[in-house]
Amino acid sequence: MKSGMGSLMAGWRHSVAVMGVGALLLGSAGCVSHEAELASLRDELARQRAELDRLRGEMNDGLTLALCNPELRQLLEDVQRECTAPAPSSSPGATAVGQCTTKQIRPAVISADPEHRGRFLKLMSHLPHEVVYIAKGGTEVAPYRLERLHRLVRRALLQSTVFLVVSSPEDGESESLRRAEMVERMLHERQVDSAKIRRWLYAYPAAKSDIDRAADLPGLGETRDLFRGVWVFRADC
Numbered sequence: 001m002k003s004g005m006g007s008l009m010a011g012w013r014h015s016v017a018v019m020g021v022g023a024l025l026l027g028s029a030g031c032v033s034h035e036a037e038l039a040s041l042r043d044e045l046a047r048q049r050a051e052l053d054r055l056r057g058e059m060n061d062g063l064t065l066a067l068c069n070p071e072l073r074q075l076l077e078d079v080q081r082e083c084t085a086p087a088p089s090s091s092p093g094a095t096a097v098g099q100c101t102t103k104q105i106r107p108a109v110i111s112a113d114p115e116h117r118g119r120f121l122k123l124m125s126h127l128p129h130e131v132v133y134i135a136k137g138g139t140e141v142a143p144y145r146l147e148r149l150h151r152l153v154r155r156a157l158l159q160s161t162v163f164l165v166v167s168s169p170e171d172g173e174s175e176s177l178r179r180a181e182m183v184e185r186m187l188h189e190r191q192v193d194s195a196k197i198r199r200w201l202y203a204y205p206a207a208k209s210d211i212d213r214a215a216d217l218p219g220l221g222e223t224r225d226l227f228r229g230v231w232v233f234r235a236d237c
Contacts, residue, residue: 068237078108099199120204128234133222166200170227183230
């Protein structure tokens with residue numbers, strides 16, 4: 001009786017051992033299969049990302065061609081080529097933005113102007129833009145100017161989008177720089193990265209005849225000096 005019971009227990013232990021080995025083998029096979037599926041999914045994800053990047057690039061190129069005429073594109077390329085060194089910011093810890101001066105900008109503007117008269121505002125007026133008027137030494141701007149600036153920057157940005165911050169040094173370079181940096185801080189507060197900003201300290205001719213949009217003229221309570229306006233052009237080139 002005891003012998004029969006011992007044989008039964010031995011047989012049961014053998015069956016359990018065989019089942020354990022089988023389960024282990026099945027588990028190993030399942031792990032191999034799972035790893036293969038994960039590797040396949042990773043490869044497919046990489047292919048999808050590459051395709052998305054390609055489509056995004058094609059869309060950016062297409063929109064760039066549609067939104068930026070050849071003359072303006074050439075103007076920006078010529079100016080950028082001249083402006084190779086970033087200018088240090090006066091704000092401690094702030095990221096510097098690219099800065100260009102009248103000497104670097106004027107030849108490109110005159111070349112791009114069909115009349116070769118350097119009518120900067122007339123040439124640039126078809127770009128989406130806003131202007132912020134800042135009085136000499138002033139630190140406040142009209143609230144509606146901030147709202148208009150916010151609407152300009154909140155649209156989705158292309159890879160090629162840049163914001164040109166144009167400030168005239170007619171009343172001195174230090175004051176021109178102060179106004180430009182003030183507007184740049186407004187852009188930073190609206191989540192525009194410094195890499196998307198170009199600072200132009202450019203002595204452009206400021207004439208009412210070159211301003212087509214009534215909203216771009218000084219409003220109630222704003223300085224009447226047109227050259228104190230800081231123009232922000234959105235260029236999707």
